[in-house]
Amino acid sequence: MQPNKDPRFPNEAERWRRGIYLLPNALTTAALFFGFFAIVQAMAGKFELAAIAIFIAMVLDGMDGRVARMTNTQSAFGEQYDSLSDMTCFGVAPALVAYQFAMADLGRWGWLAAFIYVAGAALRLARFNTNIAVVDKRFFQGLPSPAAAAIVAGFVWLVQDNRVQVDEVWLAWTMFAITLYTGCSMVSNAPFYSGKSFSLTRSVPFWVMLLVVLVFVFVSSDPPVVLFGLFVLYGLSGWIIWGWRVRKAKLSKFRSSGQSEK
Secondary structure: OOOOOOOOOOOHHHHHHOOOOHHHHHHHHHHHHHHHHHHHHHHOOOHHHHHHHHHHHHHHHHHHHHHHHHOOOOOHHHHHHHHHHHHHHHHHHHHHHHHHHHHHHHOHHHHHHHHHHHHHHHHHHHHHHHHOOOOOOOEEEOOOHHHHHHHHHHHHHHHHOOOOOOOHHHHHHHHHHHHHHHHHHHOOOOEEEOOOOOOOOOOOOHHHHHHHHHHHHHHHHOHHHHHHHHHHHHHHHHHHHHHHHHHHHHHHHHHHHHHHHO
């Protein structure tokens, strides 16, 4: 007598295919670890370590999805696990680091800015998961949560590494403004380039490889300054593209109305 089979898995091959893949989920777990590590370090007052941990989590988060696609190990479990990890690494951790670092003395304004950032990250991830099949793959709708976390953590790292000297009062309100801006940008409709059109398995010209080497050299020359500068530019790029699109649409409408009058 054969044992009863689970109707969800008609055969063993299907059961295996729907299992939990180790490699991409191990990378997600590593990212989650560094997100939690950033929270612990912020609570201990070690803000530079906390900021660096968020950047490491961002690198690992960028790897897990690409590894899953390259090895054909995508799964519904992996997608949900990645979202929960992102909420910790790029939602809760940056908000707590920013609050502990500079905004605690602002009272309710400080924790309100931190909460707006957390809520923005949660809404951003929920919208991404529900709209994944209907949006333009070339652009993200709103600032991606890893980039928002990089801007917040980058500023903390910049100040902690003594690259910028900011008065204590102005430091708190500058952190407030950055946290509020990134939190609101995540739930905006501004289009931010996704980079998903770039494939690691596709051949590229030699100059692209040279450019990658130059980027690594550029970042390693002064990581806090370069990383913060790059992500600030990226954080503004979506609004520039949005403004250009609005202007283009208005010009097109103006020209079409002018032709209809003729």
